Amino acid sequence: MELDFSVVIEYFPRLLTGTWMTIKLVLLSIVLGALVALPIALARISKNWFISGVPFAFIFFFRGTPLLVQIFLVYYGASQFEAVRESFMWPILREPFWCAIIAFTLNTSAYTAEIFRGAIQAIPEGEVEACKVIGMTKTQMYCRILLPRAFGIVLPAYGNEIILMLKASALASTITLLDLTGMARTIIARTYTPIEIFLAAGGIYLVISILVIYIFRLVEKRQNRYLGTLSIKVPDKG
């Protein structure tokens, strides 16, 4: 077996173009996904069956079916209906980029909503009581205590979700988008060096995941810094 890695160097700029597309896809879906996820998470917590039923079905569908099916449903499925093709939405639903964004956003929002729900429910009741005892208003309580607290709890799981999203973004290549995987496949169609180019693409994905893990570790350290100092500064025996 002879591997010729000079093709990797030759096509590296094109791989980087694909990488930029991947990053755009991931960032946009993550941000939109988080925005969609928050109301879903809040509705899911509700004890009213009518309010929590719809988010439950939404989350169940998007977590229980493959992302590939969801992408195809948006990209190919929407065009089946005359009404969609004639609506104002068509210029958006015609573009593979926006179809990928829609599918990714819905998919990641279902997972993120569960993460948010877990975080909000994980805040000890005592902290809410403490806020009330001190005499905080509800807004103060949320802004100063609960949301920052939930943010700290959410971080590790949310970091994982971003890495999963990064890997899932490779599916955009199935609807003709030239993301990192799509670009790699195009290059391979020309050079016929699948191992070299795919390994290079895999390496780039790996570098991005490691970067994401590193950034999240820093943010986590900062956000949860009170946990680290707590054990040092507060003596065990009063």
Place this chain on the structure above:
Amino acid sequence: MLDLHGFGDQLLQGASITIQLALCSLAVGLVLGLLGASAKLSNIKPLQWIANFYTTIIRGVPELLTVLIIYFGATTVLMSIASVFGYEEYIEIGPFAAGVTALGLTFGAYATEVFRGALQAIPKGQHEAAIVLGMSSQRKFFRIILPQVWRVALPGIGNLFLVLLKDTALVSVVGLEDIMRKANVAVSNTKEPFLFYLVAAFMYLALTIVSMAVVHFLEKRASRGLSRG
């Protein structure tokens, strides 16, 4: 009612392939996961390195890319290995074998972490008690440690299986005749993409629900020896 234009049978055949692929990958992945976890917990440094390298690489690379690398790369690798032994014929691995390899490797990498946590969760006293009873290390592993590891690891493994089940759809990209591929064929014949992809989605959903029920049953069975309950 739902009119599938006679593609219903095709989709069911696809479902059977999807299930076979998922179960085969599960078997490969469980073995790899146990081996990986044992390697990570062993005292031999090179084994730890190999296991860490394996889990880091596989977990950092998209599953689709793993499938593509195995499918397109395995032929070259296998032929070069075969040529060492003097075999010069053309070797090709099919999408099913490539899928089992790729998904098994992926499952194994995640399962390694689950099993490692479970192995570490077994109290030391259990090991000591088994040794005191005079069990050989092999017998200790299969009679005492493994059943308990199984109980602790099951929820994690169950989640991984649900992920695996959905990942099987990726193998349709290299031509495996699973649910996804059958749906694609039906779409190109009938021009009703929404209908067929939705039917495919609900087939996966049904498989997910069945898997969840099986995992729940297994969890109950695995923890039947526990007093609290």
